[in-house]
Amino acid sequence: MYPNVKATMEEIKRLVEIPGPSGFAFQAIEYVKQTLAEEGYDCVITNKGGLLVTVKGQDDTRHKYLTAHVDTLGAMVKEILPYGRLRLSMVGGFNWNSVEGEYCEIHSDNKVFTGTICMHETSVHVYRGAGEIKRDDKHIEVRIDEVVKTEEDVQKLGISVGDFVSFAPRCEITPSGFIKSRHLDDKASAAMLIQLLRHIKAESIELPHTTHFYFSNNEEIGYGGNSNIPEQVVEYIAVDMGALGDGQSSDEYTVSICAKDSSGPYHYALRQHLVQLCKEEGIDYKVDIYPYYGSDASAAMHAGYDVKHGLFGAGIESSHAMERTHESSLENTEKLIYAYVLSPVID
Structure with a gap:
């Protein structure tokens, strides 16, 4: 059965835990490479480190291109402090x-260490007014789960400036149909593309146009796709x-089609094509504007590519924090992805 949203949620869980x-x-x-290679796909790793899979279609003269990104928010070690903690530099917004x-x-370079991200002035028993202190890179630190009391102790562990720091996803799938986790942006979409590629292979589906699937690895810093x-x-x-909040039309239950973000409007005719597909296929959708947002598609436009560009995806609550979406939003998004790849390119 496609889409199988329960299988998609399990795929998301596997991805966010990486x-x-x-x-x-x-x-x-x-x-992603190993997963798709097991399905029989030829995978190309680009010099930038992304992954490209091409599915040849009936028309090999006009191609489609779909992206989802597997990179996430995180940090790097900016400074080792004299008392054995770490100061961070943000990766992503x-x-x-x-x-x-x-x-x-x-x-x-040689080991993964655990820790906790906390304020220097965390203890309310010591720091009066700790709740009002500004949360920034001057006050936020990493408390390492090792016996370290000095900068030298940390250096002896092999930790150094420039080491990456990743955040625990804390992924859960609830009986009520929600998946909540860090990094649903955009591993939820990557999982959906993996599921689609599995379905295409299993059912020997021939697409109307040669279609490229690109899993990008630098979207959060602006140049993934x-x-x-x-x-x-x-x-x-x-x-x-899809970005949710006050003034937004998107929600956790429908597929969100973006009309405009901080880079400007998306291609009008392509957006209308996506809306028409939703109407024809009975897909629940919302059209929305994301005020502080950019995508791989907008990055491609800034790079000068002459393409019609569009953006849609599942509605994600509390983006860039503890995110959440519902299985119905994933299902509606998967249905639109499938309808889109089976549709002809627009004139």
Whole structure:
């Protein structure tokens, strides 16, 4: 059965548990490579470290291109403090308060160490007004789960400036149909593309157009999907999260189709094509504008590619923090991805 949303949620869980901040997403890329190779796909790792899979279609002159990114938010060690803690430099855009109290891993060259991200002034029994202190890179630190009392103690462990720090996902699938976890942006979409590729292979489906599937690894820092686009590509779809909050029409139960983000409007005719597919297939959808957002598709446009670009995905609550979506949003998104790849390119 396709889509099988329960299987998709289990695939998401496997993906989010693989650490992969932007610049350090090679383990997630390798997982996708092995998974799709087992299905019989030829996978190409780009020089940038992304993964490209091409499915030849009936029309090999006008191609489609779909992306999802497997890189996540994270941090790097900025400084080793004299008392044995770490100061961080942010990787990707998030608020420091969203990771306060989170468990983390420090990825040194020879070992992975665990720790907790916390305020220097955490103890309310010591620091009066601790709740009002600004959450920023001057006050947020990593408390390492090792006996370290000095900078030298930390260095002896092999931890150094530039080591990546990943955040614990804490993924749960609830009986009520929700999946809650860090990094649903955008491993939920990556899982959906993996599931689609499995279905195409299992059912020997021939697509109407040659279609490329790119799993990017630098989206959170702005340039994940802005290269490795064949000249035959005429349509580019970023499958990425829908942003939820006050003033937004998107929710956790429908597929969110983006009309505009901080980069400007998406291609009008392609957006209308996606809406029409939803109407024809009975897919629950919302059209929305994401005010502080950019995607692999907008990055491709900034790079100068002459393509029609679009963006849609599952609605993700509390983006760049403890995220959540519902199985119905995943199902509606998977249905739209499938309807799209089976549809002709627009004129």
